[in-house]
Amino acid sequence: MAAERMVVVGGDAAGMSAASQARRLRGRDELEIVAFERTRFTSYSACGIPYWIAGDVRERDALVARTPREHAERGIDLRTGTEVVELDVPGQRVLARDLESGEEGWTGYDKLVLATGASPVRPPLPGIDAPNVHGVQTLDDGQALIDTLARTEGRRAVVVGAGYIGVEMAEALLRHGYEVTVVHRGEQPMSTLDPDMGRMVRDAMTGMGITVVDGAAVTGIVTGADGRACAVATDDAEYPADVVVLGIGVRPRTELAEAAGLPRGTSGGLLTDLSMRVRGHEDIWAGGDCVEVLDLVSGRTRHIALGTHANKHGQVIGANVGGGYATFPGVVGTAVSKVCDLEIARTGLREKDAHAVGLRFDTVTIRSTSRAGYFPGAAEMTVKMTAERRTGRLLGVQIVGREGAGKRVDVAAVALTAGMTVEQMTSLDLGYAPPFSPVWDPVLVAARKATAKQRAGG
Structure with missing residues (x-):
């Protein structure tokens, strides 16, 4: 029996995670994997590029997790400098062009993975x-x-x-x-x-x-x-x-998919089911910056271009193509960044997002410090918390502050994923010592204030 062929369009996070996971589950005699990447590089951290430019990362290659040669050694036929220019969905094949020679050729597939990423606006x-x-x-x-x-x-x-x-x-x-x-x-x-x-x-x-x-x-x-x-x-x-x-900003790179008639959402990203399979297409999967994902807080799909999601999508796709089972349930919209020593973080809904989906809500804003106030190096931060009126369900958190502020948003991200109320959050057993936080962590201070506002009727 001939091996099935998995064709991957896009050689960065989602595409090569999918290929690598499928290879772990199925041997070369069972699954042939062909991947097309239009650039010279694969499996690299685009999120790290500003830090490379700034000088925090010394060399470009430090951002590369796995080279084309390393993928080839693992049994993946990776063709760099090659762009897929057409999808023939009924014929189950893709047309690829060598960007140096201009030569074109069709490659058939049994399983197709679209990981075409996003384009800068x-x-x-x-x-x-x-x-x-x-x-x-x-x-x-x-x-x-x-x-x-x-x-x-x-x-x-x-x-x-x-x-x-x-x-x-x-x-x-x-x-x-x-x-x-x-x-x-x-x-x-x-x-x-x-x-x-x-x-x-x-x-x-x-x-x-x-x-x-x-x-x-x-x-x-x-x-x-x-x-x-x-x-x-x-x-x-x-x-x-x-x-x-x-x-x-960026927009989903889905021109190929659009020309092939694949379903897209309001932002232009591809629409998939929980297994990351393109809706209505049994043998086509998609992941990474070219898809829309379910926002677990609002219940709507949205486009979020993040490497964390892309790698998870790839793992899910690879597991399913490889004969296993995995799903990607959705996101809560967590992101963190910095400018010099200022840390910026957010998760869940902004006020206008909550308005857009018809939610009534209350907000509170508190100011606290990253460590016990008497401990050297304590830095100020501001936490804004949004909760649904009457139910008290957490809807979103935003944090702006100095060292130690940004990653506190992860507590809120977990609470959002679990569907916790702000009152439930006040009882979270978080780690405490003066070098790490005040007795009441800033996120829990915000949760206490939000709970008090709920009890007072907003």
Whole structure:
């Protein structure tokens, strides 16, 4: 009996996790695995790129978890520099193009895994393709920016966008000695937070010497006689720039899937069932940044581009393709980031998210410290907690503070996943010692205040 063939489109976290897990479960004589990756790199941490650029990570290869050669040694036919350009779902085959030679050929499959990732938002603005305008999505992108920084004489940088990538890149450029301006359309930086918490991020960034321009829609990149960007233009002003970094966000890379008629959600991400199988297609799976996932708090699907999810998706897909059984139940929307020494974390719903799904809620905000107040190094943090009115069910938590603040959001993420109320949270048996927290951990202080507000009727 001939071996089945598993074809993987995309060689990063979700795709190669799926391939590796399937290989562990099924031998080479049972399952042939062919993977296509359009870049030179596989299985790398895109989340680590800003820290490589900043200098925290010394070498590019430190971000690579497994090389193409290592995958090949494990029995995976991995073809880098090769892009899949068409899916023939009825014929169960993919058309791949060698990006160097231009040669094309069809490859049949029994099981197909789509892990095409996400594309950086790059609006069609004048000057957007100037050589010193950079996105930060792949290792090649990171290397191109590092090369530009090394040969640029001027020290003015403009970051477009103030989400996770935008604030992380602002720090990286600041550490390279640049005068940094962040231009974005929002009311405050970090639109994944409520505006009052985003305002704290803005104040901290300004205190670090970063110029933050709110409510500014970029209309174009001004270029000089040499074709290089020299300023970022908005409706109201121009901001001089020797380097421009785009941190506007990403969108699911699902053009192939759309052309093949596969189901997509409101954000354009592929829709799957709990096994990560594409809805309505028995032999096609999808995972990573190209899919939408179920938000366990709101009950809606949403697009979240995170390596943690992608690796979990890959494990689930590989288990199912390999003959085992696994599911991915959903997420609560946890994320953590930093800009210099400011830590930013969130999980669950923002106020506007709760409004959008018809929930009534109460919020509380508390200020505390990362350690006992008398212990050296205690740092301030602010915790905002949102709970459903009457039931007291936890809906979301946001934290902004200094060292020791960010990872506290994990307590809230577990509580959200378990469907706990804020009153139940007050009894959580968390670890305590003065070097690690006050007697009442800041998250539990917020839960106590939220419980009191619930009892008082909001």
